[in-house]
Amino acid sequence: MRRFFIFFNLLPLLIPFLAIIGGGLLVTTLQSFGLFMFSYQYEDMFFAYKELFTDTWFLRSAVFSLYVALSATLISIVLGTLFAYMIWRLPARYHSRTVIYKIPLILPHIAVGFIAVIVLSRTGILSSMAYQLGIIHSFESFPNLLYTRSGIDLIVAYIYKETPFVMVMVYAILSRFDKRLMETASMLGASRLRIFFTLILPFIMPIINTTFIILFIFSFGGFDLPFVLGDSYPGMITIRIYEYFFQKDMALRPVAMAMLTLVFSFSLLFIFTYLKLSSRLEKGVRKL
Amino acid sequence: MIRLIALLLLFSVLFIFPLLVLGLYAASSGWSFPNVLPLSFDLRSLNYLLAHRSDIAVSLAASCGYSFGAVVVTLLLTILPAKLFARTCFTGKPFLEGLFLAPALIPPMAFAMGAHYIFLYLGISDTFIGVVLILSLYTYPYMLRALTAGFQTYGEEFALCARNIGASTTRTLLTVEMPLLLPAIVAGGTIVFLVSFSEYFLVFLIGGGTVPSYSGYIFPLLNSSDKSVASLLTLLFVLVPILLFVVIDRVVYATYRRRGML
Amino acid sequence: MLQGAGCTTVKVIVMLFCLLVWTPSQVFAAQSFAEVEDAAGGSKVKWFMWGGSPTINSWVDTYVADQVKKRFDITLKRVPADAAIFINKLLTEKQTNRDKGTMDLLWINGENFKNAMENDLLHGPITQQLPNFRYIDPATVEYDFGFPVRGYEAPYGRAQFVFEYDSAKVATPPQSFGELKKWVKGHPGKFTYPSPPDFTGSAFIRQAFYALTGGHEQYMHGVDEELFQKNAPKLWDYLNEIEPYLWQKGGTYPKDIAALDTLFERGEVLMNMSYHQANAQSKILQGRYPESVRTFVLEDGSIFNTHFTAIPYNAPNRAGALVVANFLLSPEAQLHKNNPENWGDFTALDLDRLPPDMRQRFASLDLGAATLSLAELADGAVPEIPSGYLELLERDWEKHVLRN
Numbered sequence: 042m043r044r045f046f047i048f049f050n051l052l053p054l055l056i057p058f059l060a061i062i063g064g065g066l067l068v069t070t071l072q073s074f075g076l077f078m079f080s081y082q083y084e085d086m087f088f089a090y091k092e093l094f095t096d097t098w099f100l101r102s103a104v105f106s107l108y109v110a111l112s113a114t115l116i117s118i119v120l121g122t123l124f125a126y127m128i129w130r131l132p133a134r135y136h137s138r139t140v141i142y143k144i145p146l147i148l149p150h151i152a153v154g155f156i157a158v159i160v161l162s163r164t165g166i167l168s169s170m171a172y173q174l175g176i177i178h179s180f181e182s183f184p185n186l187l188y189t190r191s192g193i194d195l196i197v198a199y200i201y202k203e204t205p206f207v208m209v210m211v212y213a214i215l216s217r218f219d220k221r222l223m224e225t226a227s228m229l230g231a232s233r234l235r236i237f238f239t240l241i242l243p244f245i246m247p248i249i250n251t252t253f254i255i256l257f258i259f260s261f262g263g264f265d266l267p268f269v270l271g272d273s274y275p276g277m278i279t280i281r282i283y284e285y286f287f288q289k290d291m292a293l294r295p296v297a298m299a300m301l302t303l304v305f306s307f308s309l310l311f312i313f314t315y316l317k318l319s320s321r322l323e324k325g326v327r328k329l
Numbered sequence: 330m331i332r333l334i335a336l337l338l339l340f341s342v343l344f345i346f347p348l349l350v351l352g353l354y355a356a357s358s359g360w361s362f363p364n365v366l367p368l369s370f371d372l373r374s375l376n377y378l379l380a381h382r383s384d385i386a387v388s389l390a391a392s393c394g395y396s397f398g399a400v401v402v403t404l405l406l407t408i409l410p411a412k413l414f415a416r417t418c419f420t421g422k423p424f425l426e427g428l429f430l431a432p433a434l435i436p437p438m439a440f441a442m443g444a445h446y447i448f449l450y451l452g453i454s455d456t457f458i459g460v461v462l463i464l465s466l467y468t469y470p471y472m473l474r475a476l477t478a479g480f481q482t483y484g485e486e487f488a489l490c491a492r493n494i495g496a497s498t499t500r501t502l503l504t505v506e507m508p509l510l511l512p513a514i515v516a517g518g519t520i521v522f523l524v525s526f527s528e529y530f531l532v533f534l535i536g537g538g539t540v541p542s543y544s545g546y547i548f549p550l551l552n553s554s555d556k557s558v559a560s561l562l563t564l565l566f567v568l569v570p571i572l573l574f575v576v577i578d579r580v581v582y583a584t585y586r587r588r589g590m591l
Numbered sequence: 592m593l594q595g596a597g598c599t600t601v602k603v604i605v606m607l608f609c610l611l612v613w614t615p616s617q618v619f620a621a622q623s624f625a626e627v628e629d630a631a632g633g634s635k636v637k638w639f640m641w642g643g644s645p646t647i648n649s650w651v652d653t654y655v656a657d658q659v660k661k662r663f664d665i666t667l668k669r670v671p672a673d674a675a676i677f678i679n680k681l682l683t684e685k686q687t688n689r690d691k692g693t694m695d696l697l698w699i700n701g702e703n704f705k706n707a708m709e710n711d712l713l714h715g716p717i718t719q720q721l722p723n724f725r726y727i728d729p730a731t732v733e734y735d736f737g738f739p740v741r742g743y744e745a746p747y748g749r750a751q752f753v754f755e756y757d758s759a760k761v762a763t764p765p766q767s768f769g770e771l772k773k774w775v776k777g778h779p780g781k782f783t784y785p786s787p788p789d790f791t792g793s794a795f796i797r798q799a800f801y802a803l804t805g806g807h808e809q810y811m812h813g814v815d816e817e818l819f820q821k822n823a824p825k826l827w828d829y830l831n832e833i834e835p836y837l838w839q840k841g842g843t844y845p846k847d848i849a850a851l852d853t854l855f856e857r858g859e860v861l862m863n864m865s866y867h868q869a870n871a872q873s874k875i876l877q878g879r880y881p882e883s884v885r886t887f888v889l890e891d892g893s894i895f896n897t898h899f900t901a902i903p904y905n906a907p908n909r910a911g912a913l914v915v916a917n918f919l920l921s922p923e924a925q926l927h928k929n930n931p932e933n934w935g936d937f938t939a940l941d942l943d944r945l946p947p948d949m950r951q952r953f954a955s956l957d958l959g960a961a962t963l964s965l966a967e968l969a970d971g972a973v974p975e976i977p978s979g980y981l982e983l984l985e986r987d988w989e990k991h992v993l994r995n
Contacts, residue, residue, distance in 0.1 A: 043419075050413040054406045054429065054469070061444050061466050062432060068443030077446070079686035098994060127336055135333045142340045144348065147570045149527030151544060152563045155551045156347045159354060159560070164361055164857040166350050172363040180363070180859070181780065188843040205344070255434065262436020264530045269551055271846045279438055286442065288675045288788065291682050298442070305439035312434055358878060361857055377645075381652065449687050537680060538639065538670045539693040549642035549671045554852040554879070558645065 066305065073298035081292055089299035099300065101275035109192045109277065110261035113199035118253060120200070121207025126241065128208070129215045146205045154269030157198040161186040187271070194270055195277070199260045207252055214248045215241075250319045258308050278304060348567070354560035374561040385562075388546040389569065391457075395532070395540070396525035398461035400518040403472040406465065411473055415480030433470040441467075441531055448535060455539040463535045464525040471524070472517035479513025515581050523570050624722050624917070627910045628663055635666045636911040638900075640698035641790075642671020643849050646873055650934045654927055655919070663914050670694075674703040675788070681712045681903055692905035695912040699901045701790075702978035705738045707901070714902045716742030720913060723920035728941035732897060737811065737977025744899035746939035747919040748928065751895040751968055752794050752888070755855070755863040755871045755961075759883035764862075767890050768802040772833055779836045781861040785851050786844035786993065787985045791866050794894055796984055797976055800826050802891035807973045814979030823984075827991040834992065844993070856880065866896075868968060869935025872959030876932055885961050892973035897939055922949045931959050 068077060073090070075083030085091070093099040128139050145153065159165050168183040177183050187194045218241070226236050267277040278300060285297035354360060355374050357367035378385065414426060432440070444463060445454060453459035487509060491501045529544040536542060547566060550559045636659075642648055648669065656667040672680075677694060684692050699707065707713050718724045718732075719742055732746045733739065756764050765771040775782045785792030801807045804822040834841030838860050845851040848865070855863035856879055865871070865886075874880040900919060902912045918924055922945055925938040935958070942950050976984075 047413060047417065047419050050409040051425070053408075054410045054473075057406060057462075057466060058429065061447065061462070062440045064447050065440030065442070065444030068446045069439060070443075072443070072446070079683075124336075124340075127332075131333055131336070138333065139336060139340060141337070142344055144344045147523060147527075147574075148567055149529070149544060151527075151529050151548060151551060152566055155559060155563055156351065159556060160347055160350060162857075163859055166365070169363045169365045173365050185839060188839065188845075190842055201343075201347070258434055258436065262438060264436075264438055265528075268530075269548075271552075271850060272843075279436070282438065287679055288673075291679065301439050301442060305435045308435045308439075380649075384652070449683060449689075455693050537693065538672050538677075539637075545671075549648075550645065552847065553643055553645055553849045554856055555645050556853075 069298050069305075070302050073295050073302045075295050078295065079291075083295070089295035092296050093299055093303070098275060099278075099281070102278045102281050103303075105192060105275045106261055106278040109195050109199070110257050112192075113196045113203060113260050114253060114256045116196070117200050117203035117207050117256060118249060121204045121252075122211050122245065122249065124204070125208045125211035125215060126237070129212060142205050142208055144205070145202050146209070148202070150202065150263065150265035151269045153198050153202050154266045157194055157201070157270055158187060161194055161197065163187075190275075195267060195272075198266055198270060199263075202266070203256050203260070206256065210248050210252050211245055214245050218244055250315070254312055254315055258311070262304055262308065348564070351560045351564055354556050355564055356557075358557045374557040377558045378561060378565075385543075385546065385565075388541045388543040389565075391541040392526050392543040393569070395457060395460045395464060395542070396522045398457075399464040399468055399525040400472075400521045402461055402465040403469040403521050404476075404514065404518070406469050407473040407476055411476030412480050414473075414477045416485060429473060430470050432467050437467050437531060441534055445534055454535055455537040457536075457540050460532055460536045460540050460542075463531050464528060465521075467528070467531060468521040468524045471520040472514075475513045475517030475520070476510070479510050479516075482513070483509045511581065512585055515577060519574065519577060522573065526570060527566075624720065624913075627720070627913055631908070631910040631914045632664045634908050634911045635668060636695045636908055636915050637668045637670055637693065638696040638698070638912075638915065639670045639672045639677045639694045641673060642669075643847065646877070646934055647936075650928065654933065655915075655924070658924070659915055659918055662918070665911050665914060667915060674699055678703050678706050678712065681707065681905075682710055684905060685710065685712060690905055691907050692903055693907070694903050695906045695908045696915055697901050697903060698898060699744060700896060700898045701736045701975070702981050704735050704740075704744060704899065704901070705978045708738065708743060712904055713743050714904050714906060714909060715744075717902060717913065717916070718742040718745050721745055721917040721920060723917050723922075726920070726922065726940045726944045728944070731941070732899075732939070735897065735899065736975045736981065737813075737979070740899075744901040745916045745920060746897045746899050747916075747925075748898050748936040749895060749939050750866045750898060750936065751868050751972060752791075752798060752864065752866050752893045753868055753871075753886040753963065753968075754888070755865060755880075755884055755886050756861060757881060757883050758885045759881065760858075761861055764887045765889070768799055768829070771889070772829065775833045775836045778861060780838050780840070782833075782836075783838035783841075783844060783851065783854070783860055784864065785848050786846055787988050789847040791848040791851075791864055792844070793981065793985055794866055795864055796826065796830070796988055797981065798889070798891070798894055799829060800976070800980075800984060801894070801973060802889065803829055807892070807976065810976050810980055811974070814977055814983075816983075819980060819983055823987060823991075826984075827987070830988075830992045867935060868937055869929075869931045869958055869962045871961040872931040873935040875959065875961055880961075886963055888963065888968070888971045890971065893968075893971045894975050895968075895972045896975045926952055926956070929953065929956055929958075931957075931962065935962070 071077045074086045075081070075088065076086075124142065128136060128142075131139075148156075160167055162168070163180045163183045163185065168177070168180050171177045171183060172180070186197075222240055223236055226240060227233075231239070262279060263277075264279040264283065267280055268283070272280055282297050282300045282304075285293055285300070353367055357370045358373050359369060360367035410429070414422065441463060444466075448454040448459050448463075453462065487505050488501050491505045492498075496504070527544065529548060532540065532542045533545055533548075536545070538545065543566060547559070547562045550562060553559065638651070640647075640651070648671070651667070651669045656669075659665040659667050674697070677697060678699075681692070681694070718727075724745065727746060735744065754764065765774045784795045787793040787796060800822070803825045809818065838845075838854065845854060851860070851863060854860045856874075867873075868886070871880060871884050871886050875882055875884060900912075900916045902909060902916070906912055920939070922940065925940050926949070928934050928936050929938050938953065942953055945953070
């Protein structure tokens with residue numbers, strides 16, 4: 042009876058979840074093996090995977106995506122934690138006045154991509170300011186920030202979007218921290234730096250872990266932002282998937298699906314490994 | 330006090346400055362290097378907005394429509410499971426909770442492209458309801474979390490009390506549980522709305538260009554070389570959620586604050 | 592006397608017979624087209640087309656939509672979508688046996704048309720049904736990128752590839768591909784082209800292909816893979832040779848023509864290219880280009896093509912689509928379109944087939960200082976390559992130039 046009760050309450054979510062998310066993932070995987078591909082028949086089930094691994098472009102794109110995701114997320118976490126800490130240290134009545142940091146949270150990804158293009162371009166506002174300050178004498182001296190192999194435009198754009206998210210998460214946790222612990226430590230002679238690293242940091246570590254996972258996957262698998270920002274070679278993996286799915290011959294669709302299958306398998310593996318590792322370090326604290 | 334000002338200054342530069350730049354682009358057509366401010370201002374982008382106002386209005390309305398639809402659907406999907414997770418313990422609960430967080434953790438592209446195939450066969454691709462459905466399945470984790478927290482906060486006692494005094498299930502639901510839950514619903518709902526409203530890829534994939542959307546409308550313009558019009562329309566894109574939050578804050582939260590419930 | 596009467600009767604019968612059989616089918620088309628127009632009245636037509644040009648979007652949204660509403664009570668809805676994407680969509684719909692689609696009219700040509708025809712995605716033939724088709728010289732629309740049209744798509748404009756530059760910044764533009772190479776090397780970082788499969792970028796490498804491998808005639812007889820493999824390396828060598836002197840040292844290419852437009856408008860590169868002859872003039876009138884911008888073609892020839900509209904096999908509003916396609920072909924619409932103030936797209940009509948007053952109005956159009964004269968354009972015009980080669984070129988560009 043209890044079992045039935047539990048099951049019944051889960052049903053409204055479970056059914057659509059299994060059908061659409063489970064079903065969606067299943068179809069993606071099957072199509073990567075050439076099955077369920079409408080009327081197309083393939084002799085070799087693994088041709089899509091072979092194509093991916095024999096040609097270097099896929100690996101380069103994957104590495105590039107990982108590099109962009111890692112850089113953006115790490116920097117966002119450092120900046121976000123720092124800013125959240127700075128806000129929290131202000132007298133309580135001032136906290137709500139800093140709300141403007143939440144603006145990038147409501148900006149759509151495509152808008153952030155667009156903003157990155159107009160701010161970072163060689164003939165954009167940053168470049169103009171550098172010129173007026175006498176740092177450069179023509180726009181050609183301004184470094185290439187957009188469409189480069191260093192992915193710096195993508196990283197900056199993702200940092201702009203992700204830092205406020207980190208701030209919100211860390212601030213929420215920090216507000217639960219008992220300030221008297223800090224006062225005690227400081228009375229005992231601990232420096233501000235020491236207080237931060239030995240008191241605050243372990244306290245906020247769980248939320249940082251959660252946030253890291255979320256943001257890393259989000260920037261690795263995000264499509265809207267790189268799509269507007271524009272990329273060339275090797276570019277983000279999601280754009281390659283889009284090209285294979287929409288712009289190439291339909292017979293090549295399994296290649297797109299194979300890439301997608303690898304992307305989500307990697308995400309699952311990443312989450313699993315990361316959680317296992319961090320739970321070893323802090324036992325029993327709720328992660329998600 | 331100085332620290333506040335310094336921090337505010339820093340945040341303004343980092344977070345508001347790009348929006349200001351957008352505003353300046355929107356107000357002038359010929360702004361280019363090396364001018365830090367546009368030399369001349371014009372209303373060309375505004376004229377474009379007015380000339381295309383019906384198209385823009387339709388796509389804005391559609392975006393608001395399917396975003397709101399997603400709020401309703403996610404509420405219906407997650408309200409019972411949230412109550413279960415908040416109040417009951419059972420084996421496999423942590424596993425299920427983790428599982429249900431999947432759409433927020435794996436790239437949505439992964440299941441959306443497969444789901445597109447399923448929608449095609451079901452005949453709901455290129456339809457409004459298809460878009461609402463895929464957005465709901467992408468954003469429901471936020472509603473689930475918010476509702477779970479909401480149920481955890483107020484506990485069963487209130488409903489039990491009401492039932493004890495003789496209120497029917499429906500009456501309890503409407504006059505006791507829902508009002509207590511409303512802040513959580515609103516919190517979850519605003520995130521669901523925001524994410525759905527801003528989404529481009531899922532709406533483009535499932536909607537196929539047939540379902541109008543503001544993100545779909547603005548996208549080709551972002552890529553074109555007309556930065557002025559694109560900037561104005563982007564500002565409009567941001568305005569809607571801001572208005573929404575202000576209204577929600579005034580209407581809902583103020584009421585709750587007055588009653589001492591927040 | 593009977594014989595005389597019989598003779599006349601026979602003559603009359605023969606005359607009637609001739610009239611019935613040899614009357615241009617256009618007359619019948621016109622009669623039944625009125626029925627089509629009636630059926631289309633009060634309906635909605637969704638036209639899927641490339642949405643990357645605000646100028647074209649405006650022309651469709653204002654002039655075309657207004658006119659078809661006034662004349663035929665049709666509500667036109669333009670839906671921005673790349674051709675490759677909506678062909679993909681049609682393919683998927685065909686695979687899932689969807690009989691009622693979502694698209695009524697398409698802007699299509701080239702390899703997308705070929706793809707669509709090979710997969711039976713279009714409804715047709717349609718051109719014989721359109722009364723305004725009488726103003727077209729059928730020979731000009733027999734082939735689309737070397738693929739037989741067979742009346743499945745209706746023309747509505749002619750485009751020719753031109754280069755653009757600012758005459759205030761560049762004194763003498765190069766005259767040939769050889770000179771272009773020298774110019775690029777002499778001005779590092781000031782030239783680039785959109786990455787294929789963008790339409791304009793793809794056209795650029797096609798032009799180069801013609802110029803570097805001895806002209807276009809050799810390719811006009813179907814796709815010869817051997818010939819391609821023999822000649823393509825000359826193209827890759829050229830493109831790879833100029834690559835280090837391109838914008839961003841060729842490490843990245845603008846992803847589409849809109850991106851290149853932005854670079855040119857901002858002065859980051861000194862040359863632009865366009866598949867629209869009057870694009871430069873149009874932008875000058877909008878204030879986006881300085882007045883000193885001019886266009887030129889290379890003496891190795893400049894490619895021209897026709898763009899078409901077509902109707903998907905599962906269009907929900909076939910009648911409406913036919914009416915819009917016909918309107919686009921009308922002399923009034925073509926004239927309005929040709930004016931650089933509105934769009935500047937050249938007409939697909941055969942001016943000799945127009946009534947004299949219409950002909951006069953076309954002749955007196957001011958195409959602007961930045962547009963080359965019709966004579967200059969016609970001089971260098973070469974036909975497009977069969978789309979089989981196009982696909983090979985785009986695929987191999989990625990392999991030999993981009994990934995290098």
